[in-house]
Amino acid sequence: MADVTSIEHPTLKVPYDVLNKKFRLAQKTLDREVCHVTTAVSELERVLFTDNRSASHISSLLGGVVEKLSSFKRKAEEATQEEIECGRVVKRRVDHVKEHDSLSPSVVAEWKRTRLDRLLVEYLLRAGCYSTATKLASTRGIEGLTNLDVFLVAREVEQSLACRDTTKCLAWCHDNKSKLRKLNSSLEFNVRMQEFIELIKSDRRMEAIRHARKHFTGQDPAHLPSIQRCMALIAFPSGTDVSPYKELLSDVRWDQLIEQFRAENLKLYQLSSQSAFSVVLQSGLSALKTPHCYRGATGHNPDCPVCQRSLNALAAPLPYAHCSQSRLVCHISGDQLNENNLPLMLPNGYVYGQKALQQMANENNGTIVCPRTRQTYNIRDAEKVFVM
Amino acid sequence: MARSEEFGRGEGDVAESGDDGGDNAGGLLDIAEEHIRETGLELQEESREPFFELNRILAALKSRDLEPALQWAEENREKLRAQNSSLEFKLHRLAYINLVSEGPHSVPQAIEYARVHFTPFVYQHEKVIQSLMGCLLYVKGGLINSPYADLLSAQQWSEICDVFTRDACSLLGLSVDSSLAVCVNAGCTALPVLLNIKQVMQQRQVHNMWNSKEELPIEIDLGPSSRYHSIFACPILRQQSTESNPPMRLICGHVISRDALNKLTTSSKLKCPYCPVEQNPADAIQIFF
Numbered sequence: 001m002a003d004v005t006s007i008e009h010p011t012l013k014v015p016y017d018v019l020n021k022k023f024r025l026a027q028k029t030l031d032r033e034v035c036h037v038t039t040a041v042s043e044l045e046r047v048l049f050t051d052n053r054s055a056s057h058i059s060s061l062l063g064g065v066v067e068k069l070s071s072f073k074r075k076a077e078e079a080t081q082e083e084i085e086c087g088r089v090v091k092r093r094v095d096h097v098k099e100h101d102s103l104s105p106s107v108v109a110e111w112k113r114t115r116l117d118r119l120l121v122e123y124l125l126r127a128g129c130y131s132t133a134t135k136l137a138s139t140r141g142i143e144g145l146t147n148l149d150v151f152l153v154a155r156e157v158e159q160s161l162a163c164r165d166t167t168k169c170l171a172w173c174h175d176n177k178s179k180l181r182k183l184n185s186s187l188e189f190n191v192r193m194q195e196f197i198e199l200i201k202s203d204r205r206m207e208a209i210r211h212a213r214k215h216f217t218g219q220d221p222a223h224l225p226s227i228q229r230c231m232a233l234i235a236f237p238s239g240t241d242v243s244p245y246k247e248l249l250s251d252v253r254w255d256q257l258i259e260q261f262r263a264e265n266l267k268l269y270q271l272s273s274q275s276a277f278s279v280v281l282q283s284g285l286s287a288l289k290t291p292h293c294y295r296g297a298t299g300h301n302p303d304c305p306v307c308q309r310s311l312n313a314l315a316a317p318l319p320y321a322h323c324s325q326s327r328l329v330c331h332i333s334g335d336q337l338n339e340n341n342l343p344l345m346l347p348n349g350y351v352y353g354q355k356a357l358q359q360m361a362n363e364n365n366g367t368i369v370c371p372r373t374r375q376t377y378n379i380r381d382a383e384k385v386f387v388m
Numbered sequence: 389m390a391r392s393e394e395f396g397r398g399e400g401d402v403a404e405s406g407d408d409g410g411d412n413a414g415g416l417l418d419i420a421e422e423h424i425r426e427t428g429l430e431l432q433e434e435s436r437e438p439f440f441e442l443n444r445i446l447a448a449l450k451s452r453d454l455e456p457a458l459q460w461a462e463e464n465r466e467k468l469r470a471q472n473s474s475l476e477f478k479l480h481r482l483a484y485i486n487l488v489s490e491g492p493h494s495v496p497q498a499i500e501y502a503r504v505h506f507t508p509f510v511y512q513h514e515k516v517i518q519s520l521m522g523c524l525l526y527v528k529g530g531l532i533n534s535p536y537a538d539l540l541s542a543q544q545w546s547e548i549c550d551v552f553t554r555d556a557c558s559l560l561g562l563s564v565d566s567s568l569a570v571c572v573n574a575g576c577t578a579l580p581v582l583l584n585i586k587q588v589m590q591q592r593q594v595h596n597m598w599n600s601k602e603e604l605p606i607e608i609d610l611g612p613s614s615r616y617h618s619i620f621a622c623p624i625l626r627q628q629s630t631e632s633n634p635p636m637r638l639i640c641g642h643v644i645s646r647d648a649l650n651k652l653t654t655s656s657k658l659k660c661p662y663c664p665v666e667q668n669p670a671d672a673i674q675i676f677f
Contacts, residue, residue, distance in 0.1 A: 005580070006579050006580045006583055007576060007579065112569070112573055113569065115572070115576070116568070116569050116572050116573075119572060124423075127427075129423060129426045129427060131422060131426060132419060132422045132423040132426050135418075135419050135422050136419050139419060277572075279575075279579065280572055280575035280576055280579060281568075281571055281572060281575055282575070283574075283575040283578040283579045283582055284570075284571035284572055284573070284574035284575025284576070284578060285571055285575070286578070286604055287574050287575070287577070287578040287604070287608045287610060288570075288571065288574050288610070288614065288616070290616075290617045290619055290628075291628065291630055291631070292617040292618075292619075293617070295631070299617060301616045301617060302557075302558065302561050302562060302563055303563045303564070303565075303616055304563075304616030304617060305563065305567035305568070305570045305571045305574075305616075306571075306616075307616070308563070308567045311567055311568075311571065319601055319602055319603050319604050320602060320603045320604070320628070321603070321604055321607075321608065322603045322604045322605065322606060322607045322608075323607060323619045323621050323628055324607055324621055324626055325621055326619060326620045326621045326623075327615055327618070327619045328618040328619070328620065328677055329615050329616070329617070329618050329677075331618075331677070336612060336615065337618075337677075343677075345637060345673075345675055349637075349673050349674055349675045349676055350675070350676045351675050351676065351677050372676075383641065384641050385637055385641055385643055385675065386640075386641045386642045386643065386662070387620070387643050388623040388642070388643075388662065
């Protein structure tokens with residue numbers, strides 16, 4: 001259960017948050033529609049109780065009420081449909097995560113394979129390999145289980161920012177206004193500031209001043225120094241060399257905006273800045289890493305993941321696994337060495353399991369060949385080794 | 389079966405090849421291609437070749453076509469024999485069973501096949517060949533009703549796919565399970581333990597517990613299937629053995645690390661801590677697990 005809680009948090013939290021958001025949005029929409037309906041109805045009532053009532057006026061008002069009611073109904077249906085969809089996504093993920101506890105080993109094995117795929121998709125999305133990620137998700141049929149949508153939306157915004165277009169970013173900020181406010185985000189302000197700077201760069205200073213009047217008032221007082229610096233920028237020509245105004249005019253700010261957007265997006269959905277895949281891989285490599293994996297050909301075991309060339313390189317800076325008790329395996333068979341399979345030492349100092357040596361002796365008339373040094377001995381020369 | 393998976397890391401392109409345990413034959417190769425295209429990584433052609441071939445042979449085996457597998461086994465006969473693998477014989481055995489199961493009219497064909505292909509294997513697999521020959525008696529009455537019914541089961545085919553995968557992988561020096569999958573599963577087991585200890589260390593302000601960054605602060609039990617290397621921990625000093633501190637076997641048979649040996653030696657005499665046998669420390673032999 002413990003590994004589920006530490007790794008599956010994003011799997012369940014994100015769709016739940018999406019559902020929450022949709023619910024609130026639906027609430028607001030419905031409240032607004034109710035408001036419209038009640039105003040229309042009260043207007044109708046008002047007219048009914050005055051003397052100035054004509055049938056056509058009343059019927060037009062009634063028509064208005066009917067229209068408002070039907071739009072209310074439509075919007076309510078849409079909102080509930082969306083909520084049901086979100087609820088379904090949440091349920092599917094919960095069901096999937098529950099499977100890890102299943103009693104059947106093949107189901108658990110399948111679940112682990114899906115987990116690997118999910119982790120890979122998330123890693124690929126974070127690395128920016130969107131088409132590989134979508135292809136992998138669709139091939140394995142796990143789109144509903146991954147947070148693809150979050151990253152694809154983010155990708156659109158990032159691409160638009162890279163093209164110096166701020167509309168999508170501002171739309172995104174507007175969508176997530178309340179959450180960003182809770183996070184004390186300065187993203188929207190930075191985007192507005194960048195727009196101001198762009199206006200200055202293209203020498204539309206009057207427009208810039210109007211823009212500033214519109215967007216810089218009513219900002220958080222903490223932004224005041226930046227605002228002051230921006231306003232001072234009006235006095236400088238676009239090719240100025242004076243810092244800090246030169247930095248304000250540089251294009252690097254767009255990249256910074258993209259970075260900030262990415263970080264805020266992750267924070268919004270409570271995703272950590274590192275992909276779960278890299279964290280899990282590192283802990284796995286560390287838990288499997290032994291000094292043998294780095295002793296060249298002598299210690300190499302083709303089954304050991306850390307002995308594989310590429311993982312070997314990745315695991316080099318990680319700490320070794322901690323072992324307080326000896327755990328021995330026979331080099332020939334790979335079986336454990338314990339009281340059922342006693343370790344025996346050949347005269348050259350190499351130790352193997354009793355079972356493997358006995359089998360070798362049976363097939364070769366009592367002679368055994370050390371697999372690592374190719375020296376031959378008789379089975380009787382093997383001595384017992386006691387490892388506590 | 390085989391899937392070439394890579395992820396480029398910013399610093400250096402570390403490409404990883406992993407195998408998948410049998411499903412989606414070839415289905416994931418095009419995802420790998422897509423990834424290469426997207427990240428601009430380069431993967432040498434040679435490292436992909438074996439995967440394509442094994443994929444092909446495995447797909448044929450799944451559709452009960454033994455030809456490519458037999459061809460491959462013949463080509464690699466020497467190496468397979470060096471590994472003590474009985475793959476070629478098992479493939480011939482399945483082909484023979486196929487012939488026999490076709491009915492009484494194919495019996496002479498089956499006998500001919502056996503004569504040609506079983507002869508080289510007589511020494512190692514005598515008993516099995518004997519029973520295969522014995523099943524000819526029951527062909528007329530139908531093998532299903534005979535004591536040899538299990539020869540016809542479909543499990544033989546899934547077994548042969550497994551055997552082939554295992555032998556081919558060890559021939560190529562690859563692991564059977566995807567290394568990536570093993571690592572990730574190990575990581576998912578290890579992560580909560582590490583998070584737990586981190587929390588404990590923070591709560592109790594015991595930061596100096598993890599003084600040696602060479603090793604993890606806590607032992608993580610991954611189960612017996614994850615023991616790929618022998619690890620010797622000296623029972624006296626409770627440290628893992630290293631190149632400079634290898635395990636040494638004393639005359640009485642007990643094993644301690646070299647550092648422990650040096651510590652216990654007083655004026656070139658040594659008393660084993662487990663059995664009070666006095667001995668010369670120079671008589672201890674370095675052992676290799």
